[in-house]
Amino acid sequence: MKMEEMSLSGLDNSKLEAIAHEIYTDLVEDACLGLCFEVHRAVKCGYFFLDDTDPDSMKDFEIVDQPGVDIFGQVYNQWKNKECVCPNCSRSIAASRFAPHLEKCLGMGRNSSRIANRRIASSNNMNKSESDQEDNDDINDNDWSYGSEKKAKKRKSDKNPNSPRRSKSLKHKNGELSGNSDPFKYSNSSGINYETLGPEELRSLLTTQCGVISEHTKKMCTRSLRCPQHTDEQRRSVRVYLLGPSASLPEAEGSVENEGFDVSESQAIMSRLQWDGSSDISPSDSASSKASTNNSESRKTKKKKPHLSLVGGTPGLSSSKKKKPKPPAPPTPSIYDDIN
Amino acid sequence: MNKDAQMRATINQKLIETGERERLKELLRAKLIECGWKDQLKAHCKDVIKEKGLEHVTVDDLVAEITPKGRALVPDSVKKELLQRIRT
Numbered sequence: 001m002k003m004e005e006m007s008l009s010g011l012d013n014s015k016l017e018a019i020a021h022e023i024y025t026d027l028v029e030d031a032c033l034g035l036c037f038e039v040h041r042a043v044k045c046g047y048f049f050l051d052d053t054d055p056d057s058m059k060d061f062e063i064v065d066q067p068g069v070d071i072f073g074q075v076y077n078q079w080k081n082k083e084c085v086c087p088n089c090s091r092s093i094a095a096s097r098f099a100p101h102l103e104k105c106l107g108m109g110r111n112s113s114r115i116a117n118r119r120i121a122s123s124n125n126m127n128k129s130e131s132d133q134e135d136n137d138d139i140n141d142n143d144w145s146y147g148s149e150k151k152a153k154k155r156k157s158d159k160n161p162n163s164p165r166r167s168k169s170l171k172h173k174n175g176e177l178s179g180n181s182d183p184f185k186y187s188n189s190s191g192i193n194y195e196t197l198g199p200e201e202l203r204s205l206l207t208t209q210c211g212v213i214s215e216h217t218k219k220m221c222t223r224s225l226r227c228p229q230h231t232d233e234q235r236r237s238v239r240v241y242l243l244g245p246s247a248s249l250p251e252a253e254g255s256v257e258n259e260g261f262d263v264s265e266s267q268a269i270m271s272r273l274q275w276d277g278s279s280d281i282s283p284s285d286s287a288s289s290k291a292s293t294n295n296s297e298s299r300k301t302k303k304k305k306p307h308l309s310l311v312g313g314t315p316g317l318s319s320s321k322k323k324k325p326k327p328p329a330p331p332t333p334s335i336y337d338d339i340n
Numbered sequence: 341m342n343k344d345a346q347m348r349a350t351i352n353q354k355l356i357e358t359g360e361r362e363r364l365k366e367l368l369r370a371k372l373i374e375c376g377w378k379d380q381l382k383a384h385c386k387d388v389i390k391e392k393g394l395e396h397v398t399v400d401d402l403v404a405e406i407t408p409k410g411r412a413l414v415p416d417s418v419k420k421e422l423l424q425r426i427r428t
Contacts, residue, residue: 020426032410036402
């Protein structure tokens with residue numbers, strides 16, 4: 001630097017200016033040369049004219065700049081295309097209702113976490129009361145558009161008259177509880193852990209329930225023998241696995257019973273329909289319909305109570321069971337107690 | 341005169357040695373892209389190439405065609421700024 005300063009001092013101003021200008025032109029020429037190389041290479045490699053298109057297609061895709069219209073010239077509609085598909089239950093929900101729906105559907109968010117907390121707290125006491133809470137939650141959940149809204153209404157009308165009975169059945173169950181120590185083995189929502197059951201219990205269970213063991217939860221399916229989620233083949237293999245090759249699927253009986261029952265018990269049909277409608281849907285939803293079927297179930301068991309008390313305690317008594325409807329939903333401990 | 345040329349050579353040498361020249365070049369390039377000079381010149385290139393035919397373009401041709409245009413198209417503000425940087 002010192003040398004430069006020295007030399008600079010030796011020059012007058014105009015000369016300095018000239019030198020600066022020279023450097024500048026040098027630089028500009030450098031830049032030009034760089035661009036020329038670039039363009040030349042692009043031409044020779046054949047990608048120089050790639051971004052050109054023919055003029056009429058350019059006109060087609062011209063950007064529209066007018067008020068009230070998007071850049072493609074389409075009218076922007078505020079209320080169009082605002083449906084989201086729920087990733088969990090794959091229903092399409094209005095965007096404004098999507099977040100609350102997700103909250104319920106996935107079991108996350110403020111409200112649901114409260115529900116979950118309550119559920120954890122009450123898991124040791126009563127499965128019944130817990131599902132009641134869920135019911136209420138579900139009634140309020142009118143996320144669905146049209147068709148499902150009707151369903152929700154139907155469910156509501158179906159349930160509200162039940163509520164007094166529900167509490168009765170609760171008491172009834174409490175009374176039963178003292179006599180039987182079993183019920184806690186069967187948690188109604190998560191299926192049955194088959195490892196904890198004795199062979200007799202297993203047998204009786206498999207004559208009334210689907211019983212297919214889930215790969216994920218290792219629990220048994222607690223729905224009816226004709227539950228749509230599992231095939232007869234699966235059911236048979238489970239029975240062979242658990243009871244030995246002599247066990248067979250009591251399929252024919254099941255269908256007969258179901259028909260007879262269908263005629264007699266309209267209430268249960270209602271609940272079943274409901275179940276069919278929502279079987280593939282959200283967990284909270286299915287839990288609610290489970291609860292509803294449970295209601296009808298427990299009411300029935302009360303009616304049959306005198307009869308049951310005669311046969312009570314002997315598992316695997318299929319004669320009493322045959323008169324029972326097959327609940328599409330997993331029976332709760334209370335039902336199970338009643339049956340046996 | 342001889343002394344003058346020598347002086348010029350030393351200055352250039354100095355510029356290259358200190359890396360100042362690279363820095364100036366980078367600055368110039370950024371400025372020129374920023375102000376659209378590059379796009380203008382590219383459009384001009386396109387015209388030239390179309391005129392000559394795609395196959396018969398040489399770098400020399402391009403340089404001959406482009407350089408004067410490029411020099412003319414440099415915005416005043418960029419020129420001033422660069423001269424300022426060179427002087428200091």
